[in-house]
Amino acid sequence: MTPLPAPLRWLHSLEWRRGFFDWARSDGVTWVYIFKVLLAAFLTLWLAMRLELPQPRTAMITVFIVMQPQSGQVFAKSFYRFLGTLAGSAVMVLLIALFAQNTELFLGALAIWVGICTAGATRNRNFRAYGFVLAGYTAAMVGLPALAHPDGAFMAAVWRVLEISLGILCSTLVSAAILPQTSSAAMRNALYQRFGVFALFVTDGLRGRSQRDEFENTNVRFIAEAVGLEGLRSVTVFEDPHMRRRNGRLSRLNSEFMSITTRFNALHQLLARLRADEADHVVAAIRPGLQDLAEVLDGFSGRALTSPDAARLVNLLSAYKNSLPAKVRSLRADFQETEPTEAEQLDFHTAYELLYRFVDDLHNYAQTHASLADHRHAREDWDQAYTPKTNWLACAAAGLRASFILIVLGSYWVATAWPSGATMTLIAAATVGLSAATPNPKRMAFQMACGTLIGALVGFVEMFFVFPLIDGFPLLCVMLAPVIIFGAFLASRPQYAGVGVGLLIFFSTGSVPDNLTVYNPYSFINDYIAMVIGMLVCAAAGAIILPPNSRWLWRRLEQDLREQVVYAISGKLKGLASSFESRTRDLLHQAYGLAAGQPQVQRDLLRWMFVVLEVGHAIIELRKEQAILPVHPAYAESQPWRQAIRVMGRSLVRLFLQPSASNLERGLIAVDHAISRVQATDEPFAPHFDTSALRRVKSYLHFIRTSLLDPQSPLAALKGATQGAMNAP
Amino acid sequence: MPREIAFHGLYMPTMTLMFLIAAALAWALDRCLAGLDLYRFFWHPALLRLSLFVCLFGALALSVYR
Numbered sequence: 001m002t003p004l005p006a007p008l009r010w011l012h013s014l015e016w017r018r019g020f021f022d023w024a025r026s027d028g029v030t031w032v033y034i035f036k037v038l039l040a041a042f043l044t045l046w047l048a049m050r051l052e053l054p055q056p057r058t059a060m061i062t063v064f065i066v067m068q069p070q071s072g073q074v075f076a077k078s079f080y081r082f083l084g085t086l087a088g089s090a091v092m093v094l095l096i097a098l099f100a101q102n103t104e105l106f107l108g109a110l111a112i113w114v115g116i117c118t119a120g121a122t123r124n125r126n127f128r129a130y131g132f133v134l135a136g137y138t139a140a141m142v143g144l145p146a147l148a149h150p151d152g153a154f155m156a157a158v159w160r161v162l163e164i165s166l167g168i169l170c171s172t173l174v175s176a177a178i179l180p181q182t183s184s185a186a187m188r189n190a191l192y193q194r195f196g197v198f199a200l201f202v203t204d205g206l207r208g209r210s211q212r213d214e215f216e217n218t219n220v221r222f223i224a225e226a227v228g229l230e231g232l233r234s235v236t237v238f239e240d241p242h243m244r245r246r247n248g249r250l251s252r253l254n255s256e257f258m259s260i261t262t263r264f265n266a267l268h269q270l271l272a273r274l275r276a277d278e279a280d281h282v283v284a285a286i287r288p289g290l291q292d293l294a295e296v297l298d299g300f301s302g303r304a305l306t307s308p309d310a311a312r313l314v315n316l317l318s319a320y321k322n323s324l325p326a327k328v329r330s331l332r333a334d335f336q337e338t339e340p341t342e343a344e345q346l347d348f349h350t351a352y353e354l355l356y357r358f359v360d361d362l363h364n365y366a367q368t369h370a371s372l373a374d375h376r377h378a379r380e381d382w383d384q385a386y387t388p389k390t391n392w393l394a395c396a397a398a399g400l401r402a403s404f405i406l407i408v409l410g411s412y413w414v415a416t417a418w419p420s421g422a423t424m425t426l427i428a429a430a431t432v433g434l435s436a437a438t439p440n441p442k443r444m445a446f447q448m449a450c451g452t453l454i455g456a457l458v459g460f461v462e463m464f465f466v467f468p469l470i471d472g473f474p475l476l477c478v479m480l481a482p483v484i485i486f487g488a489f490l491a492s493r494p495q496y497a498g499v500g501v502g503l504l505i506f507f508s509t510g511s512v513p514d515n516l517t518v519y520n521p522y523s524f525i526n527d528y529i530a531m532v533i534g535m536l537v538c539a540a541a542g543a544i545i546l547p548p549n550s551r552w553l554w555r556r557l558e559q560d561l562r563e564q565v566v567y568a569i570s571g572k573l574k575g576l577a578s579s580f581e582s583r584t585r586d587l588l589h590q591a592y593g594l595a596a597g598q599p600q601v602q603r604d605l606l607r608w609m610f611v612v613l614e615v616g617h618a619i620i621e622l623r624k625e626q627a628i629l630p631v632h633p634a635y636a637e638s639q640p641w642r643q644a645i646r647v648m649g650r651s652l653v654r655l656f657l658q659p660s661a662s663n664l665e666r667g668l669i670a671v672d673h674a675i676s677r678v679q680a681t682d683e684p685f686a687p688h689f690d691t692s693a694l695r696r697v698k699s700y701l702h703f704i705r706t707s708l709l710d711p712q713s714p715l716a717a718l719k720g721a722t723q724g725a726m727n728a729p
Numbered sequence: 730m731p732r733e734i735a736f737h738g739l740y741m742p743t744m745t746l747m748f749l750i751a752a753a754l755a756w757a758l759d760r761c762l763a764g765l766d767l768y769r770f771f772w773h774p775a776l777l778r779l780s781l782f783v784c785l786f787g788a789l790a791l792s793v794y795r
Contacts (some may be wrong), residue, residue: 176778182775245763
């Protein structure tokens with residue numbers, strides 16, 4: 001056989017290597033994670049057995065619960081698990097002390113506590129949610145078994161805290177020290193990539209090449225990334241001192257990114273309308289400025305933006321920004337020669353006002369991004385935190401559901417005195433808590449029941465046919481390893497996460513031996529039946545009692561989304577822009593998740609969000625403009641234009657609280673009136689948009705008007721619907 | 730040093746207290762290192778933090794058991 005020629009051999013090795021690295025980056029990460037879970041679990045189990053803790057399995061379950069692919073997530077989850085366990089144990093000791101003699105009262109109080117904690121978990125939705133979940137079900141976990149002999153309750157709580165601390169220590173140690181996958185690396189990567197995607201999106205939009213569907217999908221992606229990055233940021237604080245020093249800047253970066261996407265959407269909406277109206281000469285007059293910006297951004301689109309790149313972008317943008325006013329003046333001079341109408345001039349001015357603000361914000365964003373390279377920086381000082389917004393009704397529904405399940409199962413237990421009733425109740429408490437924070441609790445609970453069933457079958461075989469034959473810890477590990485690997489693999493696949501979690505946790509609950517192994521098939525089978533029934537009841541309750549992924553909740557969230565405009569009009573001005581942006585996105589993100597599988601609902605929600613963001617943002621700008629007006633009679637509070645703007649605010653509140661054709665009409669009249677009042681006011685400064693406050697005010701008013709008239713918006717559908725009704729016989 | 734201490738009627742090994750003290754010390758040291766941006770000189774900051782903690786805890790524990 002002749003040896004391969006050198007280049008071919010080189011290619012061969014290259015192919016192999018590339019394949020290997022591809023694997024290492026995708027599946028390899030999963031396998032490293034599974035290996036780490038295995039290591040942490042066995043380390044914990046060994047230590048717990050060696051230290052003769054009463055329930056080594058609790059320590060091991062902790063490992064399965066807190067282990068996540070990224071070490072920052074493990075830290076955050078561990079931290080909140082510890083706090084939750086402490087709170088839950090304390091409450092349980094209190095409840096036992098109060099109601100040990102009276103099971104009914106104890107169960108009632110426990111149901112209320114679990115309900116409160118579940119509602120808290122739904123309200124928070126990040127790792128803090130997990131602390132609430134734990135505070136709820138730890139109380140049930142420790143309290144229900146201790147109810148029969150309340151004198152041991154305090155020690156049971158102490159042991160539980162110790163076991164969980166051991167599990168937490170081992171898993172954080174393994175995940176941080178051995179082949180760590182850091183959240184900060186993931187975050188940096190996401191940040192850098194995001195700008196590349198955004199730059200491509202902007203250049204496409206400026207050149208008029210983007211399609212409506214693609215535009216919406218990219219926006220949904222940016223929203224998900226904004227929410228996700230906020231989550232990552234809150235996690236990296238636990239992990240990396242390097243990132244902790246940059247916490248303020250990261251938060252600021254996210255807020256500025258949300259603001260530039262809103263600005264760009266506004267500009268894009270205006271351009272799209274001009275193109276649709278076939279106002280070609282207006283578009284042609286605006287285009288040269290857009291073209292220049294697109295050329296600046298071309299160098300950055302579709303690739304990761306590193307800190308040196310960001311510094312380069314800052315320079316390019318400040319040059320562009322400085323040349324913009326002169327350019328606008330010359331373009332306007334050309335434009336005036338075509339003798340445009342009043343409305344067309346307003347379009348031209350609004351477009352350049354939006355473009356200028358967009359470039360200004362983009363410049364700020366680039367500066368913040370470039371500042372990440374420094375250890376200390378003035379931009380670190382940032383107090384406008386990301387504000388999440390949750391619907392209290394959804395939280396209350398989750399809490400009610402949890403209390404109800406606990407009361408039903410607890411009553412059944414008390415009424416029948418089934419020996420495994422306590423297991424059923426406490427497993428239901430755990431499942432309802434664990435599934436409350438997911439968008440689809442019914443599915444999660446059902447998947448966990450499936451996982452538990454698999455765990456029960458495997459556990460039965462292991463417990464009664466394998467464990468009696470083996471001796472020593474290493475053999476035990478060998479026997480447990482396949483189940484854990486399978487469970488961890490399933491848990492790392494998003495579509496089977498519930499099955500994996502159920503298998504890992506409940507296999508360990510029932511089938512991992514303590515130091516003194518008890519072989520009791522009756523209670524084993526009874527307990528597993530109780531677990532599966534408990535979970536199925538949770539799944540049923542999730543589907544029947546106020547299910548979150550259904551119409552009533554989308555409607556509520558849609559209403560909440562619209563009420564953000566009211567917030568923009570009446571909220572306190574300090575930090576308003578940033579909290580308005582984050583609250584609106586957070587709401588949409590939730591609603592979008594809950595409406596999964598309903599593309600029409602999702603599209604409607606998204607369109608409402610665009611209107612809300614555009615109008616709300618313009619209102620905030622108007623309020624800011626008015627707050628910094630110089631002292632001059634033309635700008636006095638009593639001036640007709642300021643009164644007209646206040647009237648417009650009230651009519652917009654009415655429109656967004658109760659969208660109807662007549663309210664829309666009133667809103668439009670109020671906006672037109674405000675525009676005419678502003679036009680009728682004389683101003684002491686030159687009418688350029690960089691010097692004249694009234695010109696900027698007029699641009700924003702005009703923009704609100706175009707948003708209300710946008711044919712793509714749900715408001716236009718409102719108008720169309722009533723017109724259709726009127727035309728119908 | 731006594732090897733066990735009583736905390737509201739709960740006996741626990743002095744090691745527990747040492748563990749908490751070591752954790753507090755390690756945290757302070759970590760803040761200090763992070764504040765001076767010294768972590769950029771290390772390959773594996775997490776491992777460094779862990780090792781520092783083990784050293785501190787070991788030193789404190791030895792003072793009890795020796």
